[in-house]
Amino acid sequence: MYENDKNFNNKYSNRFYSYLNFLYIRTPKFKTMSQICQITGKRVMVGNNVSHANNKRKRVFLPNLKVKRFFLPEENKWITLKVSAHGMKVINKKGLSACLKISKEKGLVKR
Secondary structure, three states, rough: OOOHHHOOOOOOOOHHHHHHHHHOOOOOOOOOOOOOOOOOOOOOOOEEEOOOOOOOOEEOOEEEEEEEEEEOOOOOOOEEEEEEEHHHEEEEHHHHHHHHHHHHHOOOOOO
């Protein structure tokens, strides 16, 4: 898009292109659902990238979320949850119905 423009051929051009990609990826058409685990409540964290020269710039730590289907034998149906890797371990340990009960009390699962 801007590669052939003579005005952008300077030392800041790479930073400019990366900023354009940053804006393009974070437009609403790409972000359909929130990045929150429905079992543990893990969400996006904000921190810093720290260079060797101790320069700090903001970055985002995303949780390891997967969309996974679980079978709920009490209701004899499949449910789809957005869970983190730790959330899957919690479900294996406590059971699906117990985890759903706790997450409904926290307000992480609506139904």
